[in-house]
Amino acid sequence: MSTAQVATRTDWTRDQWTAHADRLLAGARRWASPGHGRITPPGAEGGYGNAVDGLEGFARTFLLAGFRIAGERGQGVDDLIDFYVKGIATGVDPDATDRWVRPEEHAQAKVEAASLAVILDMTRPWIWDRLDARTQERVIGYLTAIVGDTTYPRNNWLWFRIVVETFLRSVGGPWSAQDIADDLGRHDSYVRADGWIADGDERSFDHYTGWALHFYPILWSRMQGAADLSGGRTPNDVAALDRYLRDAVALIGADGSPLIQGRSLIYRFAAAAPFWAGVLADVPSTPAGELRRAANLVVAHFDEIGAPDAQDLLTMGWHGEWRRLAQSYSGPASPYWATKGMLGISLPADHPVWTAPTAPLPVEAGDDLRVVRAAGWLISGTQTDGIVRVVNHGTDHSVPGSSVGDSPIYTRLGYSTATAPLHDGRAWREPLEQTVALVDDGGRASHRAGMELIDTRIDGEVAVGASVADAHWIEPATVQNRHGSGITGDTTPAGRILTISLVRGPWEVRLVHVEAVGSAARTLRIGGWPLAADVAPAVSADASTARAVIPRGAGRLESSVRLLAGSGTAAIIERDDASPLGSVASVPVIERDARAADEWTAVLVTLDGAGTGDVERASVAVQGGQAAVTWPDGVATTHDLTLFRSATPTDR
Incomplete structure (x- = not known):
């Protein structure tokens, strides 16, 4: 529609x-x-x-x-x-x-x-x-x-x-x-x-x-x-x-x-x-x-x-x-x-x-940007496509410091009115969409439940939120309580990850810094919005950008990730029968060596149903605790990242 x-x-x-x-x-x-x-x-x-x-x-x-x-x-x-x-x-x-x-x-x-x-x-x-x-x-x-x-x-x-x-x-x-x-x-x-x-x-x-x-x-x-x-x-x-x-x-x-x-x-x-x-x-x-x-x-x-x-x-x-x-x-x-x-x-x-x-x-009347402090949410609604997005830094159906699995319906970094979190058995064990995860040689992705919410706020025309997680791998227990919480089991530390989100319109600039990394970690994976349909989404990926597209009403809905700073490679990962919205789901991701030189990784994460802006125009520079962003529509903003952590690392 x-x-x-x-x-x-x-x-x-x-x-x-x-x-x-x-x-x-x-x-x-x-x-x-x-x-x-x-x-x-x-x-x-x-x-x-x-x-x-x-x-x-x-x-x-x-x-x-x-x-x-x-x-x-x-x-x-x-x-x-x-x-x-x-x-x-x-x-x-x-x-x-x-x-x-x-x-x-x-x-x-x-x-x-x-x-x-x-x-x-x-x-x-x-x-x-x-x-x-x-x-x-x-x-x-x-x-x-x-x-x-x-x-x-x-x-x-x-x-x-x-x-x-x-x-x-x-x-x-x-x-x-x-x-x-x-x-x-x-x-x-x-x-x-x-x-x-x-x-x-x-x-x-x-x-x-x-x-x-x-x-x-x-x-x-x-x-x-x-x-x-x-x-x-x-x-x-x-x-x-x-x-x-x-x-x-x-x-x-x-x-x-x-x-x-x-x-x-x-x-x-x-x-x-x-x-x-x-x-x-x-x-x-x-x-x-x-x-x-x-x-x-x-x-x-x-x-x-x-x-x-x-x-x-x-x-x-x-x-x-x-x-x-x-x-x-x-x-x-x-x-x-x-x-x-x-x-x-x-x-x-x-x-x-x-x-x-x-x-x-609000989303009918105009673009809407706000924070929900209690939940650690950044909300962005865009009038042109009628979509509401939530970027989540504080909700996990758990308590700070816990070591359970990520619940797909609570702990992902993003939820919207146009996409659904993946919800098959694999999704509970291996976080993929809307995650920042460390992946080991066996393909196990880390969980972030128990993360620490640092802050959410409005910074001019941008909503900003941050959290830090003691990422952990989990070996699921044989018996699970399927009431919405993440899976339980034996956990192994994977590393410590700081994530900062800058949200404006259909875009999120996601800034990631791996503050500590476990010896078994091989890949840092940053996942975007999942698109699902009964006909496989149209997908593409080059060295820096991965994109999935499905029809939506008379138009189209696009999910993409684009590497803006740091090292990494774009890819598409697909899952079958994992979404209530369609039989085939595609997730664009950026992956890099988890043990690469200490650096910020910045990714533009987009969910857009109106063809807004040009993701190729986006850029970010992080220096001295400041992030200077050029958005896909050409607007430039600058943000003080030290407000979100007393010892925010600078790029080296």
């Missing part, structure tokens, strides 16, 4: 939103069990088994059904109400063959219990109040198992207990004030700068910040009795969301693609959830019309590329089915957490958001 087509796309009306919701619900409900207690779409059984799959299908579509019912104030949706009332009665019936897995039987039920509680509260007059006394008692008994539970993971799961216990309190069930106080305190310990929230104690920044850690506080604040429990915190939660959304809207491409980064990407348009949360909270800094447009672009993006599919089902993948993108625990109904992105339909037709003037996203 061309940028011009994107710019003229008309936002959906509320009727179109509800029609889309009805389509999703109809597709899923066809796979309901006789008693409606489980919904199990076709597909490979998830890692937690068929019974959990069925519970996920009920609970996650119940989110969407609840939004639909609440938005109509219970009018004209009797069939939907009847379906889920029957399913609830079946789910909590201990003798039903399609009953729900209970929280004490499997931890995943604690996740799904949160969806049940939020929607039972949101639709109280139309569903909870219609349940007979025995069923209400059974629901309370089902949810009670979570009270006092100390086995919740230290991440966004804390909100699952908060919302369940808040609902229990509202219906006279057991609850614990200490549980809620502890969980709110834990949430606050994850809060970082500028409204960003880490998904746990690690440097885990991804879509969970928006679709969980900001989403639930806003819904919780609207639950019955929550005001009694909040201790007046809601204005601070809204202020944090307000600040976060100023960055979140800048992470959506003009074609509606969210940033392809982080775990649980099969949830797809759940990425729209924080925008609707912002509308509910009436945040002051981002207009309602811009939030509605951001949500609309995301949901419409996936609708246009086949999610839901021809059977009106959401599959495990990104554009289409691609099972490798899922985590080990994911099942055929897991993708229905995407329905969080449909929260807006809970707002009735007379809500002012539906008539608010449309406002463009």
Whole structure:
């Protein structure tokens, strides 16, 4: 889709939103069990088994059904109400063959219990109040198992207990004030700068910040009795969301693609959830019309590329089915957490958001350059091609100093709305795209997880970031936990690498200095953006420049690397069936002798969908701690590299 087509796309009306919701619900409900207690779409059984799959299908579509019912104030949706009332009665019936897995039987039920509680509260007059006394008692008994539970993971799961216990309190069930106080305190310990929230104690920044850690506080604040429990915190939660959304809207491409980064990407348009949360909270800094447009672009993006599919089902993948993108625990109904992105339909037709003037996203309005200090990100969005790029110096789903493998979905140096990190088994063992790695004689590439974020800042019209990594090789352990973190195993030091990024428009000047090198290191490899398509990208490489090109809408998308300073040779490395965006992926790289004379290596890394500038014009000179850059469009800038390290080496 061309940028011009994107710019003229008309936002959906509320009727179109509800029609889309009805389509999703109809597709899923066809796979309901006789008693409606489980919904199990076709597909490979998830890692937690068929019974959990069925519970996920009920609970996650119940989110969407609840939004639909609440938005109509219970009018004209009797069939939907009847379906889920029957399913609830079946789910909590201990003798039903399609009953729900209970929280004490499997931890995943604690996740799904949160969806049940939020929607039972949101639709109280139309569903909870219609349940007979025995069923209400059974629901309370089902949810009670979570009270006092100390086995919740230290991440966004804390909100699952908060919302369940808040609902229990509202219906006279057991609850614990200490549980809620502890969980709110834990949430606050994850809060970082500028409204960003880490998904746990690690440097885990991804879509969970928006679709969980900001989403639930806003819904919780609207639950019955929550005001009694909040201790007046809601204005601070809204202020944090307000600040976060100023960055979140800048992470959506003009074609509606969210940033392809982080775990649980099969949830797809759940990425729209924080925008609707912002509308509910009436945040002051981002207009309602811009939030509605951001949500609309995301949901419409996936609708246009086949999610839901021809059977009106959401599959495990990104554009289409691609099972490798899922985590080990994911099942055929897991993708229905995407329905969080449909929260807006809970707002009735007379809500002012539906008539608010449309406002463009930052990448639609012009070129956008900013930093996210908490995540160590440099963000560059370019209006001409509608692409948003992130250069990453601070997120690795780990902690500083750790020696785990690089997670492809967290630790790469770059992510964008037009490319996807490679995601096959090899990608977890051997970092390639968007990396700076030391490679040994056996072809093992080093990992950088545990790196030290030095700084991110705006320097005139250039975003600058830096990190230093104790690079290490890893021998993977036999058993791995496939929840998004990098692989574990025995590690061997490979060297110490300083990387500084200068980012402007579609370009990054990547400055690399190997401060220490292990005896086994043979090659320093600098990888660029991965391009993937079902037809192999067109590639070329000469001594200094490697380039890959694929069609994109009416134009083309180019990824290239060009050596600007130091020694090295350009090449293209290809991988098959390694990307959710296509069966063949190509990565341009620069490689040099790891043990060459101490020097800066400078590479121009480009991801360009508009043919901007001429990479052959680019140059860089590093001397005395200063980097003088001439960019492909002829603009010249100078940067003080000593600001990013007290003892930055000078070229020798």
